[in-house]
Amino acid sequence: MFQRLDQDTGGALSRAVRVRDFQGKEGQTLCLGAPSDSLAQVQIIGCAPEDGADSKSEALVMEEAGGRAFRALEKSGYASEQGIIVVPDCLASYAAEVALGARLTSYRFTKYQSEPSKPVKTQRLSLVLSTEEAAEAALSRWTALQAVADGVFLTRDLVTEPSNVLYPESFKNRIEALKELGLDVEVLDRAQMEKLGFGALLGVAQGSEFAPYTVILRHNGAPSAEDAPLAFIGKGVTFDSGGISIKPAAGMDEMKGDMGGAATVVGLLSALARRKAEVNAIGVVGLVENMPSGTAQRPGDIVKSHSGQTIEVLNTDAEGRLVLADLLSYTAQTYKPALMVNLATLTGAIVVALGAEHAGLFSNDDSLAVALVQAGSETGEKLWRMPMGEAYNRAIDSDVADMKNIGGRPGSSILAAEFLKRFVGKTRWAHLDIAGTAWLDKESALAGKGATGFGVQLLDRFVQDHEAQN
Structure with missing residues (x-):
């Protein structure tokens, strides 16, 4: 394909590659403006990993190449409504990943802008492959990737x-x-949660005028309805003021995203339904708002959780773990899942430890942790496993209740994980602290500044791997 384009442009491509010392390395781009009468521009995107760079799967390299191609097109000044990406024969098996990368990078949230400051200029993007067989294979794979x-x-x-x-x-x-996708959706309101003993979650919600809900989504795709489901649990604090332990004003606007874990669970279950994943999966999200008021939970209050364990609430801003506590024990006891993975923008401490490059992974099961890390590596949504242990666990023992919801600043993201572990019983479990990865202050390879959707691709790949093994 390169040779044909080079011939059509009178050798302009090969001359530019030679003169500009373009080596085709990952991250390199080369733009030629109007190389022929029929082409407004040509962008050449490098795909070869740099020596010594973090190893990436070939699929991820191509996905990011698709994202760079779209971004280069948008920023070049030549962008039109119609764009074309030519995929060379040697990379044709990853054409669907190229399309996925381009689509992910095209995301804009302009709902509240009268005139979008950065509208998507390229309304239609076509991929060109040299054979009909390659195109059909790409289209077949694209159906699942589009769902993701x-x-x-x-x-x-x-x-x-x-x-x-x-x-x-x-x-x-x-x-x-989302019922229209074939998902079963069940809603627990305040009265039902009170009857079930969701004292930890309801304590968080009691200062807000908005009623709390627990929502359960079910995708039944396994050959047998009796197969134990994979369970994904998300923290859904739609705004976190900190409650009576109120947060500083600076940056509090970012707390609209404290429901990022629940959003990932919802996005994942929608993807599984769209691609008709052959697995039974449930998503459980606790939806609350944490506000200060005359009815708000106070530091020093003691609440009784769904599991029957009591919690001394020393800081009302450590609320996400209270929400998850009831969800975890309820999910484990009610659905008896094969495993549970919970996601939450839980601690600032994980941001200090890992920045925005990795989410924190905590688990009571080594094989589950390895599988999640592998899925993260393959999709570029990277995880870093953090330690746990009895010494950390003892730090959250309370003098007046079964436990307290904080245990001091040192190792505080680990203490939060130890708190959650007390509610999972013997179920295989992992906790993903995505506080540093759910929202970015600058654009990444596949996302612009803002919400990333972190965890959807990672967990969909994890589910795919589970499907392949069962």
């Missing part, structure tokens, strides 16, 4: 919405709309 992209976009939309638009009830309504 739709899930990522749903998650990004949810995280980006302001809290006056996305609050527990409206979030619940958006989830219920």
Whole structure:
């Protein structure tokens, strides 16, 4: 394909490659403006990994190449409504990944802008391959990848919405709309949660005028309905003021995204339904708002969780773990899942430890942790396993209750994980602290500034690997 384009441009491509010392390395781009009468521009995108760079799967390299191609096109000044990506024969098996990368990079949230500051200029993007067989194979794979992209976009939309638009009830309504994908959706209201003993979750919600909800999504795709489901649990605090332990004003606007874990779970379940994944999966999200008021939970309060364990609430800003505590024990006891993975923008400490490059992984099962790390490596949504242990666990023992919800600043992201572990029983479990990865202050390879949709691709790959093994 390169040779044909080079011939059509009178050798302009090969001359540019030679003169500009373009070596085709990952991250390199080369733009030629109007190389022929029929071409407004040609972008050449490098795909060969740099020596010594972090190893990436070939699929991820090509996905990011698709994202760079789209971004280069948009920023070049030549962008038109119609764009074309030519995939060479040697990379044709990854054409669908190229398309996925381009689509993920095209995301914009312009819902509230009268005139979008950065509208998508390229409305249609076509991929060109040299054979009909290669094109048919790419189209076949694209169906599943498009489902994942739709899930990522749903998650990004949810995280980006302001809290006056996305609050527990409206979030619940958006989830219920996913029934059209074939998902079963069950809603637990305040009265039902009180009856079930969700004292930890309801304590968080009691200061807000918005009613809390727990929403359960079910995808039944396994050959046998009796197969134990994979369970994904998400923290859905639609706004976190910190409650009585109120946060500083600076940066509090970012707390509209404290429901990022729940958003990822919803995006994942929608992706599984769209691609008709052959697995039974459930998503459980707790939707609350954490606000200070005359009815708000106070530091020093003691609440009784669904598991029967009591919690001394020393800091009302450590609320996400209270929400997850009830969800974890309820999910483990009610659905008896094969495993549970919970996601939450849980601690600032994980951001200090890992920045935005990795999410924190905590687990009571080595094989589950290895599988999640592998899926993260393959998709570029990287995880770093953090330690756990009895010494950390003892730090959250309370003098007046079974446990307290904080245990001091040192190792505080680990203490939060130890808190959660007390509610999973013997179920295989992993906790992903995505506080540093759910929202970025600068663009990444496949996302612009803002909500990333972190976790949807990672967990979809994890589910695919599970499908392949069963």
